Amino acid sequence: MPPAVDTTQLSEALTQLERAQAWPPGLLDELRDLISSATDEALFQINPVSYATARGRAPELGIALFLHAARAGLMQIDWSLRCCGCGELVSNRGGLAQLDSDFYCDSCARSSAANLDENVEVAFTVAPSVRPLRFHAPDSLSLEDYFYRFRFSRDIVIRGLDKPLVAFLREQALILAWLEPDAELVFELDIPEQGWVVGHPRTMITTIGAPTRERRELTLDYHDRAFHPRPELAPGPVRLTLRNKTAERVRVLKYFTPIVTYFDYLPHLSGRRLLNNPEFRRCLGTEVVRPGTGIPVKDCTLLFTDLRGSTAMYDLIGDNAAFELVTESFEVMAQIVTRCGGVVVKTMGDAIMASFNHPADGVRAGLQIILNEHGELQPKVGLHRGPCIVVNQNDMVDYFGQTVNVAARVQGEAAGNELCLTEAVWDDVREDQAVAASLAEFGELQRELRALKGVSEPVPLYRVRVR
Ligand SMILES: [Zn+2]
Known part of the structure; x- marks a missing residue:
């Protein structure tokens, strides 16, 4: 029996997807063919990273494709909680708002705390309005489908046996x-x-x-x-x-x-990687954790900026003109953050907070921000990384915790046109030759210990000054 594809819905959604951005030739045709003729299993919880790499394309393109496909109503986004003890997908249908900060695994008979780095797999399932799949109704699945295609992660390989779980x-x-x-x-x-x-x-x-x-x-x-x-x-x-x-x-x-x-x-889209993907906010900005719920992320790189000279400038040229200059500066910084693979979490007065999946991306962004010409305004940038908690702040994804406080304080240590990064960041990027070389242009980094307000231990940091 041929698959029950609603060809009108499919065409409409693909047209919307086509308009979203310029896609490489053939990409949308491949997706149309897949939805029209693939097995139900192949259309349920598609890993966008392996989807792209199997077709010789970049993982980030696969992620962007499926995020836009979700926005166009072609796909559903599934945030699944995965137990690292047994590989069971403890909950595997629903949005970020359905995620809990801890979970109970029936195979392991124990509760565990979830984190977005290791326990959350994000995947995409074709929308039932476009093509109904038997996996849309898990209660009626056969035992084989349930255990070998639905309940356990398909992104796990048994170490030493080289065999999928x-x-x-x-x-x-x-x-x-x-x-x-x-x-x-x-x-x-x-x-x-x-x-x-x-x-x-x-x-x-x-x-x-x-x-x-x-x-x-x-x-x-x-x-x-x-x-x-x-x-x-x-x-x-x-x-x-x-x-x-x-x-x-x-x-x-x-x-x-x-x-x-x-x-x-297998390479896949973790919750942390998705939250730090610029396309995510663009496409699915309404996806947030439930108010009052905090979901830990083990390792997130945070960047704070402020603008030196803005207060004096407000005095000098007046609110309206100053606001225009600050806004322009924000736009430039936001573009840099996005280009470097990060996300602007929020702006606060003259300050920006951004998050990155990799410390090296944060350093690249910080460096480009202070190298950019901002007129009378001199950006002051701080970077730190570590564990924090993802929360819902006015229906936007935000971060909470001491890592956030330290990142903000480290920014406060920076002078105009200066980037301050903590040792936690530097230790991760010093082996990255491209980043280390671009930092080396501004002289050898000196380690200094700074006492930061509200932080009990002095924090080791390094500064990069560009002019
Ligand atoms: Zn388990």
Whole structure:
């Protein structure tokens, strides 16, 4: 049966996408072909980075394409929370506002704190109005679809085995079943070697010791979102009875692993990378975390600027003319930030706050800002990096925490036409030859320790002065 594509919707959305910006030849035709003829699986949670690289295109182009496609109504954006213990996508449908700062994983039976760097995978699914997919209704998915295509991340490779996690689960599966309320199921298993039987919901049978040919009886009860107890037994034949002690119908996957699995991740779009992508605010600026929710980001580079001489200038030329000059200066700085791959978070009076995915991008932007001619105005720039919390400030993405405070204070240390960067930033970029060379033009960087207001330990920093 051919896919049920709404060709009118598809054409309208593609026309809107075409108008959004100039795209390389063939890019939109590829997308049209994909939506018209690919399998449901290929259109569900598309990783925009691997989509682009598989077609010989730059990852940032793939990200821009799917962000604009989401804006045009062709795609839905999915912010998925991923458990790094088992690879389960704990929640995988919804916007940034649906994200929580912690999550409970049913395979691991534990709560964890989420961060946008490691736990959030952003992907794109074709909109149901353009083409309905069976993955749009996860409750009605088959067990195979549910566990091998929906519930676990497809961006994980098992370290040492060079095998995707979902392929590993499929190969190692012992039980794939629905367990009805108050029902029981019996399985004859043969565990060949030492290891663990694990799965979703939480199961833990440790097989240890010398193998036996004797068949053992084992009963596991499902309640409180896990199978109990967690026994040890020798490898060999087992008659396993699973009993559901709850009133819910539950999907069960149990698989055997002879190793403790460690994960490598295919290049993908993490929540942090997306928040620092300039196209994100342009296309989906309404995507914010819920008011009152703070989601941690482990490593974010923050840039603050201020303008020296602006107060005197207001005095000298009057508010209107000064405002015009400051606005012009802002526009130039915002363009530099965007060109360097960062995002202007907000402006405050004569100051700008920007965020970057990579410290080197922040340094490039800071340097270009102070090198730019701003007339009487002399920009003062500070850079710092570290953990912070992403919050909703007046329905915009904003950052909160001591890293933000330190970045602002470091900016306060800068004189006009000067860039101050903390050691945390410098340590990351000193190996970047291009950045190190452009900084070296202004003399060797001297480390100095500065006491910053509200910060208990002195902060090591470096200054770059251009004129
Ligand atoms: Zn887990």
